[in-house]
Every structure is written in structure tokens, then in C-alpha cells.
Amino acid sequence: MGTGPLLIAALAVSAAIILIACLKSRHFVKYIFLSALSGLAAFFAVQLLGTVTEISVPATPETLIISCIGGVPGVILILIADVLVQL
Numbered sequence: 001m002g003t004g005p006l007l008i009a010a011l012a013v014s015a016a017i018i019l020i021a022c023l024k025s026r027h028f029v030k031y032i033f034l035s036a037l038s039g040l041a042a043f044f045a046v047q048l049l050g051t052v053t054e055i056s057v058p059a060t061p062e063t064l065i066i067s068c069i070g071g072v073p074g075v076i077l078i079l080i081a082d083v084l085v086q087l
Contacts, residue, residue, distance in 0.1 A: 014070025014077055066078055
């Protein structure tokens with residue numbers, strides 16, 4: 001089993017979480033933009049801390065898209081998927 005289905009599942013779950021939160025908000029575009037920025041910031045924080053924690057997630061277009069669309073929940077799901085694939 002490759003990382004493809006896990007990344008698609010991670011994207012679907014994180015996108016659903018973000019969309020539900022956005023629909024409850026009155027500032028939809030602002031919330032989406034801030035979610036994308038926080039997701040990218042979390043992804044690059046994981047990359048920077050990877051030297052200390054030895055957890056590395058490759059910076060591929062798929063992981064960056066998931067980080068952008070899914071925000072912080074997307075980054076968490078990427079980390080979980082990466083750990084599950086390494087087992």
C-alpha cells in the first residue's frame with residue numbers, strides 16, 4: 001500500500017474539517033486564507049524541527065497542497081500517514 005490512498009484520505013478529512021468550520025464562520029474567504037497560511041506554517045515548522053525530532057516529511061507538491069487545503073489538521077494527518085507508512 002503506497003502513500004497515495006493515505007494522502008487522499010488525509011486531504012478529504014482535513015478539507016471536510018476546514019469546510020465545516022468555514023461554513024460556520026461569517027468570513028469565509030478570510031478563514032480559508034488564514035487556514036492555508038497556518039497549514040503552510042505548520043508544515044514548514046515540522047520541516048525545521050525535523051532535524052531535532054528526526055521526523056521528516058518530503059516536501060512534494062501533494063503534501064504542500066494538503067497543507068494548504070487542510071491547514072493544521074492536514075499537516076497532522078500527513079504526519080500520521082507518514083508514521084503509518086514507515087511501520
